[in-house]
Amino acid sequence: MKTKYITKTKELEGLPKASDFKIVEEDIDENLTDGEVLTEAVCISVDPFIRVHPIPPGIPVIGFQVGKVLASKNEKYLKGNLVMHLGGWKTICKVADELCWYRVDNVISSKDITKGVGVVGMPGIAAYFGFLDFCQPKEGETVMVNGCAGAVGSFVGQIAKIKGCKVVGCCGSDEKVAFAKSLGFDEVFNYKTEKSWPEAIKRCAPNGIDCFFDNVGGQLASDIINQMNTRGRIACCGFISTYNSKTPMQALCDTVQPAMVSKQLRMEGFEINEDRFKPRYPEGVKQMSQWFKEGKIKVRETVTEGFENTPKAFIGMLSGDNIGKAVVRVN
Amino acid sequence: MKTKYITKTKELEGLPKASDFKIVEEDIDENLTDGEVLTEAVCISVDPFIRVHPIPPGIPVIGFQVGKVLASKNEKYLKGNLVMHLGGWKTICKVADELCWYRVDNVISSKDITKGVGVVGMPGIAAYFGFLDFCQPKEGETVMVNGCAGAVGSFVGQIAKIKGCKVVGCCGSDEKVAFAKSLGFDEVFNYKTEKSWPEAIKRCAPNGIDCFFDNVGGQLASDIINQMNTRGRIACCGFISTYNSKTPMQALCDTVQPAMVSKQLRMEGFEINEDRFKPRYPEGVKQMSQWFKEGKIKVRETVTEGFENTPKAFIGMLSGDNIGKAVVRVN
Structure with missing residues (x-):
């Protein structure tokens, strides 16, 4: 063969x-x-x-x-x-x-199998466990997601809406902004066309950010972290802003420590293939497929x-x- | 009056x-x-x-x-x-x-009252709660402390020794290095005279760092975070490297997100005057004064x-x- x-x-x-x-x-x-x-x-x-x-x-x-x-x-x-x-x-x-x-x-019908790669695949369970475990969102809180039109980001935003949060996203084109808004995001900005990221964040999240799901890293992440509320939670899922740089593990941006200390923030990085998540995959897959079937999560x-x-x-x-x-x- | x-x-x-x-x-x-x-x-x-x-x-x-x-x-x-x-x-x-x-x-005799400002004061309980709550050290793990000859840093290192950890410190003069070693730190380097911080960290902590108590922030903190072991814990207590800069809340340094994700690290900032610590002050003060009286913590x-x-x-x-x-x- x-x-x-x-x-x-x-x-x-x-x-x-x-x-x-x-x-x-x-x-x-x-x-x-x-x-x-x-x-x-x-x-x-x-x-x-x-x-x-x-x-x-x-x-x-x-x-x-x-x-x-x-x-x-x-x-x-x-x-x-x-x-x-x-x-x-x-x-x-x-x-x-x-x-x-x-x-x-x-968990998913064969006609939806390409969608399944996302919603019941790695992106779906990364969004599910990463957001719920590390951001610990409460109803009424403000959630910020970058890379919000990608697979993981779009799921996180929709889970946050299911949990009763206000959801702010950012992404890199006006078409993506429109897509995220169609999913129910409350506010979305295009980071490529905004003159000032801190001002865009303040406009979209005037009461500050309680939960930040970070797919991107870099300066935009630092700007978001600087507008978090006391005892905010940050889930670090990816750092795509640096993936294509010559040294993808390094990039200069504003140091996060001042905000971490003065706002008493918690930041946690994870990879969904860790042993701690494996026994819980069935829970995540089941919930994501159910939300998908109910139309609460669009793919x-x-x-x-x-x-x-x-x-x-x-x-x-x-x-x-x-x-x-x-x-x-x-x- | x-x-x-x-x-x-x-x-x-x-x-x-x-x-x-x-x-x-x-x-x-x-x-x-x-x-x-x-x-x-x-x-x-x-x-x-x-x-x-x-x-x-x-x-x-x-x-x-x-x-x-x-x-x-x-x-x-x-x-x-x-x-x-x-x-x-x-x-x-x-x-x-x-x-x-x-x-x-x-909790402290009047002849030691100036020492009390440290050991049973804010620095003592910041070291006690910050290190134990957020770094969650286990016996045999490697602990890194920057600003290790200051009040908080010197206490953290000594608490880490009491808990059976290997302790690595860094500070800004050879006299401070000697002082930290006299307290029982296993390895200490002078960040002002080392040619390469990553190399100094690797030399002092060849098996990586499990717990990092950060008093300093900035590039040195990023370099330390890049040499942490999987599931390492970081307590953010201060960011003194930026305090005297014109914009003390900002500084450029390597972004921490790649290490946070790929090592699945947890970073938490705190201020010892938070409500969550107040009911526990007596516990911290009692333990710090006892270790001081027993000679286990030198001031x-x-x-x-x-x-x-x-x-x-x-x-x-x-x-x-x-x-x-x-x-x-x-x-």
């Missing part, structure tokens, strides 16, 4: 280019060991974290996909099931149990067709082209 | 100068209302937070002092008692109940004689002249 995968041709520097990736075709041994499943990719999730993942050139780029089980030696995933797994940018995958996250055909997706176009979808997402969840439909 | 107080002559800018302060003498009405005490200053605590406190020119500079009760309409504080209170830079004070923190003559102080020299002591402390607690003996 043949499989195809996409790998980096070299370490990424700055915004990735198409030539940074290549497709490799190879034989795959269909024999499974205990716990493994053999899957065929249905759709591939294109997410910002991939940009800073240290996976080296030569092996498949990491990432989530929904795969259809072709054969199984794992009693949790039977032939024909759809599985959310971390098999990466690869068509036919042999996946060990620890890289299989959960079944999705029992917009930017779908790219064809496995070979995965790098293009990824580069577009990093360039801010997508609205909502960026996903590649393979089959 | 006459009292003297010291007030700012104008808003402070940069490192304060002697001419930024003046002494005012005035009459004080000795009649007390319910809850008030009349005190005579014994010693005045000179602390970094005063630099960024927004108290305006014209009224006494804010600050802690130990005052001897001359008269009382408060059953908690009787004539002759020594009270830790927030009466500021003033000789005879009429102090309302809410500005009286607690008695100190029942070094830099004593300045004379009320009129309070600004000089304050400016010296902000310039890094003091080792240990800066205090002014009035009577």
Whole structure:
């Protein structure tokens, strides 16, 4: 049996280019060991974290996909099931149990499967656990979300509305502003066209910010932190403002410590693949799928067709082209 | 009855100068209302937070002092008692109940009263609650403290040793390094003479940092945060690196978000005068005084004689002249 995968041709520097990736075709041994499943990719999730993942050139780029089980030696995933797994940018995958996250055909209908990559996938549960665990929103509080038209940000804003909060978002185009407003965000600004970020924040959140879900980092995050209320909570989910810089782990911006001390803030970083969340995935997946079915969480997706176009979808997402969840439909 | 107080002559800018302060003498009405005490200053605590406190020119500079009760309409504080209170830079004070923190003559002997301003005063309980509540140190973990030769920092390091941690400090002179080592710090570096802060941190904490008690903020704090271990805890107590800058609430340094996310760190800011700590002051004061009496916490102080020299002591402390607690003996 043949499989195809996409790998980096070299370490990424700055915004990735198409030539940074290549497709490799190879034989795959269909024999499974205990716990493994053999899957065929249905759709591939294109997410910002991939940009800073240290996976080296030569092996498949990491990432989530929904795969259809072709054969199984794992009693949790039977032939024909759809599985959310971390098999990466690869068509036919042999996946060990620890890289299989959960079944999705029992929580979302097959017609919505690309949407499922977002709402019951990593972005959905990252929004669910990250926002509720670390921001601990209370009814009537003001919540700020940056990257608010992306997958995680758009879910956080909608969860915040469900919880009775006032929701302020920011994002990078007027089209994205309109999209976020259509989801129910109370106030949204375009950070690319505002003259002063502190003034835009003050205009949208005149009573200050109680909860901040940070997908972006950088100076905009510092400006938001400086307008938080006493005992505010910050969930650090990502730092996409620096992902394409030459040294993506570094960037200069205003120091956060003065606000942390004088407002007695709490800031917590998380990654949704941590062990502390794993036993709770079913709770998050169930709640997100229920809100989706009830229409309380709307999902917009930017779908790219064809496995070979995965790098293009990824580069577009990093360039801010997508609205909502960026996903590649393979089959 | 006459009292003297010291007030700012104008808003402070940069490192304060002697001419930024003046002494005012005035009459004080000795009649007390319910809850008030009349005190005579014994010693005045000179602390970094005063630099960024927004108290305006014209009224006494804010600050802690130990005052001897001359008269009382408060059953908690009787004539002759020594009270830790927030009466500021003033000789005879009429102090309302809410500005009286607690008695100190029942937890520290009168010969140690200047030391008491530190060890059972605000710095002692800030170190106690800030470190234990927010860093949650476990035996065998590595703790990093900056400003480690100051009052709060030197207490945090000693509490960390009591808790069985490896303790790494940094401070601004070789004399301070020697002092911190004499307290039991395992490794200490002089940030003013190291060529590379990241390398100095790596040399002193080759296995990474689990708990970081931050008195300083700025680039050094970012460098420390970048060498923290997964699920590390950061207590933000102060940001003295920026106190004397023209805009003390702002400074550029490396953004902390990448480390917060990828290491899943928790950072929490606090001020020891928050309501959440007040009911617990007796616990902190009792434990700190006990450790002091047992010799487990050593106190070094830099004593300045004379009320009129309070600004000089304050400016010296902000310039890094003091080792240990800066205090002014009035009577």
